[in-house]
Amino acid sequence: MPIKRAVGVKMLAAVTAFGLITILFSLSTNIALSIFALVLMGAADTISVVVRITLVQMLTPDAMRGRVNAVNSLFVGTSNQLGAFESGMVAGFVGPVAAGVIGGIGTIVIVLYG
Numbered sequence: 001m002p003i004k005r006a007v008g009v010k011m012l013a014a015v016t017a018f019g020l021i022t023i024l025f026s027l028s029t030n031i032a033l034s035i036f037a038l039v040l041m042g043a044a045d046t047i048s049v050v051v052r053i054t055l056v057q058m059l060t061p062d063a064m065r066g067r068v069n070a071v072n073s074l075f076v077g078t079s080n081q082l083g084a085f086e087s088g089m090v091a092g093f094v095g096p097v098a099a100g101v102i103g104g105i106g107t108i109v110i111v112l113y114g
Contacts, residue, residue, distance in 0.1 A: 007051060012111050014047035021108030026100025 003010055018041055025037035033102045089100035 003051065003054075007055065009080070011048050011051040011069040013023065014051070015046045016108055016111045018048065019104045019111070022104035023101050026097050026104065 011019055021037050022043060025034055025041065028034045028037060036082070055102045056068060056072055057065070087103060090102060
C-alpha cells in the first residue's frame with residue numbers, strides 16, 4: 001500500500017512510536033511484554049526506514065541518485081555505530097534501564113523539536 005498523503009507525519013509518528021516503545025521495553029520486567037515491545041520497535045523502525053529510503057529515491061534527481069545514496073548509506077551506517085557507542089556510555093553512567101528511558105525520551109524530543 002503506497003503512502004500517498006502526509007508522508008512526513010506518518011514517518012514522524014513511526015519514530016515517536018519507536019521512542020515510546022523503547023521506554024516501554026526499558027521499563028518492562030515481563031519477558032512476554034519485552035518481546036512484544038521488541039516486535040513493535042522493529043515494526044516502527046521498519047516503517048520509518050522504508051519511508052526515508054522511498055523519499056530519497058523519489059525526490060533525488062536521476063543524475064544525483066548514486067551520490068545521494070552513497071552519502072545516505074554512510075550517514076546511516078555511521079549513526080548506528082555512534083548510537084551504539086553513546087548508548088553504552090550512558091548505560092555505564094546511569095545503568096541500562098535509565099539509558100533506555102533517556103534514549104526513548106530523546107527520540108521523542110527530537111521528533112517534537114523537528
